[in-house]
Amino acid sequence: MFFNKLLVAIDDSVPSQYAIDIGLIIAKRDECPVIFCIVLDPALLAQNYGLSSICELAESFAAEILAGALKRASEAGVQATSKVLFHDACQGIIDLANAENVGMIAMGTHGRTGIARALTRSIAESVLRRTTTPLCVIRRPPIGKIYGRFLVPFVDDELGQAAYRYAVDLAGNFDSTLLFCTITDSSGNRRAEELLERAKRFALDRGIKSIGVALEGHKSISSTILEQAGVFECDAIVMASHGRDGFMRLVKGSVTEAVIRSSLTPVIVIR
Amino acid sequence: MQSGSPPQEFPIAEVAQHPEAGADLYVAIAAATLAILVDGTSSATITAGLPYIAGISGATPDEASWFVTAFNAPYYATILLSPWLYARFGRKPLIMIGLLGYALCSLALALSSWYPAIVSLRFLEGTFLGCVFVPVVILLFTSLPLAAMRLAVPAFALVVLVAGALGTLIGGYLTETYGAAAIYVPSALATLVAAAAIWYYAPNYDSPQPQLRFDVVGYTLSLTLFGAMQYLANEGERRNWLEDPNVFRAIVVLTLAFPAFVAWELFYTRRPHANFRLFAAYRNLAVGSGINIVLGIVGYSVTVFSIFLQTVIASTTTLAGEVIALRTLTYIVGVFLAFVILSRRLIDVRIVVAIAAIATAVALYGFANAMTPTADAATFIGVSLAFGLVFAMLSQPVPALVIGALPLRDLPAGIAIYKLTVPIGLMAGTALVGTFIDHRAAFRASEIASAADLSRTAVSTFVGSGSSALVKLSGLITAQAQALAYRDSMLLFAAAVLLVVPLVIFAAPPAPRPPE
Numbered sequence: 001m002f003f004n005k006l007l008v009a010i011d012d013s014v015p016s017q018y019a020i021d022i023g024l025i026i027a028k029r030d031e032c033p034v035i036f037c038i039v040l041d042p043a044l045l046a047q048n049y050g051l052s053s054i055c056e057l058a059e060s061f062a063a064e065i066l067a068g069a070l071k072r073a074s075e076a077g078v079q080a081t082s083k084v085l086f087h088d089a090c091q092g093i094i095d096l097a098n099a100e101n102v103g104m105i106a107m108g109t110h111g112r113t114g115i116a117r118a119l120t121r122s123i124a125e126s127v128l129r130r131t132t133t134p135l136c137v138i139r140r141p142p143i144g145k146i147y148g149r150f151l152v153p154f155v156d157d158e159l160g161q162a163a164y165r166y167a168v169d170l171a172g173n174f175d176s177t178l179l180f181c182t183i184t185d186s187s188g189n190r191r192a193e194e195l196l197e198r199a200k201r202f203a204l205d206r207g208i209k210s211i212g213v214a215l216e217g218h219k220s221i222s223s224t225i226l227e228q229a230g231v232f233e234c235d236a237i238v239m240a241s242h243g244r245d246g247f248m249r250l251v252k253g254s255v256t257e258a259v260i261r262s263s264l265t266p267v268i269v270i271r
Numbered sequence: 272m273q274s275g276s277p278p279q280e281f282p283i284a285e286v287a288q289h290p291e292a293g294a295d296l297y298v299a300i301a302a303a304t305l306a307i308l309v310d311g312t313s314s315a316t317i318t319a320g321l322p323y324i325a326g327i328s329g330a331t332p333d334e335a336s337w338f339v340t341a342f343n344a345p346y347y348a349t350i351l352l353s354p355w356l357y358a359r360f361g362r363k364p365l366i367m368i369g370l371l372g373y374a375l376c377s378l379a380l381a382l383s384s385w386y387p388a389i390v391s392l393r394f395l396e397g398t399f400l401g402c403v404f405v406p407v408v409i410l411l412f413t414s415l416p417l418a419a420m421r422l423a424v425p426a427f428a429l430v431v432l433v434a435g436a437l438g439t440l441i442g443g444y445l446t447e448t449y450g451a452a453a454i455y456v457p458s459a460l461a462t463l464v465a466a467a468a469i470w471y472y473a474p475n476y477d478s479p480q481p482q483l484r485f486d487v488v489g490y491t492l493s494l495t496l497f498g499a500m501q502y503l504a505n506e507g508e509r510r511n512w513l514e515d516p517n518v519f520r521a522i523v524v525l526t527l528a529f530p531a532f533v534a535w536e537l538f539y540t541r542r543p544h545a546n547f548r549l550f551a552a553y554r555n556l557a558v559g560s561g562i563n564i565v566l567g568i569v570g571y572s573v574t575v576f577s578i579f580l581q582t583v584i585a586s587t588t589t590l591a592g593e594v595i596a597l598r599t600l601t602y603i604v605g606v607f608l609a610f611v612i613l614s615r616r617l618i619d620v621r622i623v624v625a626i627a628a629i630a631t632a633v634a635l636y637g638f639a640n641a642m643t644p645t646a647d648a649a650t651f652i653g654v655s656l657a658f659g660l661v662f663a664m665l666s667q668p669v670p671a672l673v674i675g676a677l678p679l680r681d682l683p684a685g686i687a688i689y690k691l692t693v694p695i696g697l698m699a700g701t702a703l704v705g706t707f708i709d710h711r712a713a714f715r716a717s718e719i720a721s722a723a724d725l726s727r728t729a730v731s732t733f734v735g736s737g738s739s740a741l742v743k744l745s746g747l748i749t750a751q752a753q754a755l756a757y758r759d760s761m762l763l764f765a766a767a768v769l770l771v772v773p774l775v776i777f778a779a780p781p782a783p784r785p786p787e
Contacts, residue, residue, distance in 0.1 A: 011416070011417050011418065012290055012416050012417050013292075013416065013418075014292060038417075040417070041421075053412075053674060053675065053677055053678065053679050053682045053685070054412065054420055054423055054424070054675075056678060056679045057286070057287070057288045057412065057413065057420070057679060058288070058417060058420055060287065060288070060679070061287070061288035061290075061417065062417070064287075064288075
C-alpha cells in the first residue's frame with residue numbers, strides 16, 4: 001500500500017466523475033481505502049443569513065452524489081467512506097487530507113482559461129498552491145490504467161529532484177516505466193543530458209526502466225511538456241510545483257497550473 | 272386545529288436538486304428567468320395600457336377596472352394554491368399548464384374586443400399565470416450546480432426587482448407604438464418560448480400525488496377575498512368609499528371572507544391548501560412577510576411616480592416607463608453589494624435591512640423634493656439611480672428572510688407566501704395612497720387658492736393681464752396642488768418604508784457560523 005489512503009474531493013461536475021474513476025483505479029491497484037468528500041462552502045451557500053432551504057438542498061444533493069460514488073467503489077471492490085463538510089472548499093480539503101493522513105488527493109478540474117478562468121475560482125489550483133500532500137488533478141476521462149508510463153518533467157533544482165524521486169517510488173509500486181524530460185537552456189544540451197542521466201541512474205538503481213528526452217524550449221514550456229506526453233503516449237504526468245501564490249504567481253506564473261489546465265492525462269503534482 | 276379532530280394534511284411536494292450541465296443548464300435557467308419576468312411584468316404592463324384596452328372594447332371606467340380585478344383575483348388565489356397544485360400534478364406539468372394556458376389566453380385577448388370575452392379571458396389568464404411562479408422558482412433553485420447555488424437568491428431577487436420596474440415601460444411602449452391589442456403578444460410569445468425550453472431542457476423528476484383532494488371551499492373563499500381586496504383597491508377612492516353601495520358591499524365581503532378563509536384553512540378543513548401555521552412556526556417568515564407588505568406599499572410609488580410624470584409634466588407612458596426602468600441599472604449593484612456583505616457576514620442581515628430601509632426613505636425624500644411642476648424627466652435620473660441602489664439592498668435579503676428559515680418541505684408554501692405579500696401591500700398602497708393623494712390635492716388646491724387673493728400685487732397684476740388670466744391661474748393652482756400632493760405621497764412612502772426598521776428587530780438572529 002503506497003498511499004495509505006486516497007482522498008477524492010468531488011462535487012457535481014463532470015471532471016469530478018473522472019476524479020472518482022482515477023481514484024478507484026489507483027485504489028484498486030494499491031489496495032488502499034478511499035475517502036470521498038464534498039466540501040460545501042457555508043458562505044457561498046448563503047448559510048450565513050439563514051437560507052436553510054438552499055443548504056438543505058445542497059446537503060441532500062451532496063449526500064446523493066456521495067452515495068453514487070460509494071456505489072461505484074463497492075462495484076469496483078474498493079473500500080470507501082464519505083464525508084460532507086461545511087467549510088471553505090480549499091481549506092476543507094487540505095484539512096481533511098491532513099487529518100486523515102492521506103497519501104494523495106484526487107480532484108477534477110474544468111481547466112478553464114481566459115475570461116472564464118478570471119471570473120471563477122479554481123478549487124484544484126487553490127489546493128495545489130496550499131497543500132503539501134501530493135495532488136492528482138484530472139480534466140479528461142482517464143484512458144487505460146493511468147500508471148503504465150509516467151512523464152516526469154523536471155529542472156535542475158531541489159523540487160525537480162523531489163519530482164523524479166517521487167515518480168521513481170510511484171513507478172516502483174505500480175510497475176510503471178518513466179520518461180524523464182527536461183528543457184534545454186542557453187548553456188546547451190550537455191547540462192540537460194547530465195540531469196537526465198542522473199535521474200535515469202537513480203531509477204535504474206531501484207530497478208525502474210526509464211528513458212530521457214531533452215526538449216528544446218522554443219515554445220512555451222507547458223505546451224512542450226504536453227506535446228511530449230502525447231508523442232510518447234504517457235498515461236500521466238508527474239511534476240513538482242513551487243506553489244507560488246499572490247504577487248509571485250502573478251509575476252512568474254506557474255508551469256504546473258498551465259499544464260493542468262490543458263492536459264489530456266492526469267497530472268500528479270508534488271510540492 | 273380543534274381538539275379531538277384529525278390532524279391536517281398539508282400537501283408536500285418533492286423538491287430535490289437536479290442540476291443540469293452545459294447548454295441545458297443555461298437554457299433551463301434562461302427559461303425560468305423569462306417566466307419569472309413575464310410573471311412580474313404582466314400586471315404592471317396591463318395597468319399601463321389600461322386606457323388603450325378600454326378604448327378598443329368601448330368599456331366605461333367602471334367596466335375597465337374589471338380588466339384588472341378579473342385578472343388579479345384568480346392570479347393571487349392561484350399563487351396561494353400553487354404549492355398544492357405542484358404536489359398534485361408535479362413541477363413540470365404545472366409549469367407547462369400555466370405557461371401554455373397563459374399564452375393561449377393572451378393570444379385570444381389580442382384578438383378580442385368584446386367586453387365579456389375580455390373579462391373572462393383575463394380571469395383565465397390570471398388563473399394560469401398564478402400556477403407558474405412557485406414551480407418556476409423551484410426550477411431555478413434546483414437546476415443550479417453546487418458551485419452556483421450561492422447565486423440562487425441574489426439572482427432571484429434581481430429578476431423579481433427588474434420585472435417590477437419594467438412593466439410600465441413595456442406596457443407604455445407597446446400600446447403607444449403598436450396599439451392596445453399588441454400588449455398581450457410579447458408576453459404570450461415569451462411564455463411560449465419559455466414553455467418550449469422548459470419542455471425540452473428542464474429535468475422531469477415529478478411525482479404527482481393524484482390522491483390529493485382539492486380544497487374547493489378554501490379556494491373559493493380565497494378568490495372572493497382577493498377579488499374584494501382588488502376591487503376596493505381599484506374602486507374605493509374613485510367611488511368615494513362608503514358613499515357607493517358596491518364599495519360598501521365589497522367591504523362587507525372582505526370583512527367576512529378574510530376571517531372565514533383563515534378559520535377554514537386553520538381549523539375547519541383537513542386538507543388545507545394554505546399553510547398559515549408556518550407563520551407561528553417560523554418567526555422570520557412572519558417578519559419577512561410584514562417587510563414584504565411594506566415593500567409592496569412602497570412599490571405603489573412606481574405607479575404614483577408614473578402618474579406624476581404623465582399628468583404633471585406631461586410625459587408619454589413610454590417616457591415614464593423609461594425613467595422608472597432607469598433604476599434597474601443600479602439594482603444589479605445593490606443586489607451584488609448586499610450579497611457580498613451578507614455572504615461574507617460583514618454586517619448582520621438585520622442591520623443591513625434597517626440601514627437600507629433608512630437609505631430608501633432618504634431616496635424617496637429625494638424623489639419628493641424633485642417633484643415640482645417645472646421638473647422634467649432628466650430631473651429624476653440621479654435620484655432614480657440612487658433609489659435603485661438602496662432599494663435593491665433592502666429587497667435582496669428579504670427572500671432570504673421569508674423563505675430562508677423554512678425547511679425544504681415547506682419551501683413551495685414559503686415562496687407562495689413571499690410572492691403574495693407584495694401584491695397585498697400593493698393593494699393596500701393603492702387604496703390608501705390613492706385616497707391620500709386625492710385628499711392632499713384638494714387640500715393643497717384650497718390652500719393655494721385661498722392664498723391667491725387680489726390683495727397680493729403679483730396676483731392682481733396677473734389677473735389684470737388679460738381675459739384668460741383667471742383660467743390660467745386656476746390651471747397653475749391645480750398643477751401646483753397636484754405636484755404637491757404627489758410630493759406628499761412620496762413623503763408618505765418614505766415614512767412607510769421606515770416601518771421596516773422596527774419590523775426587522777423582531778427577526779431571528781442569523782444562524783451561528785458553522786465550525787471551521
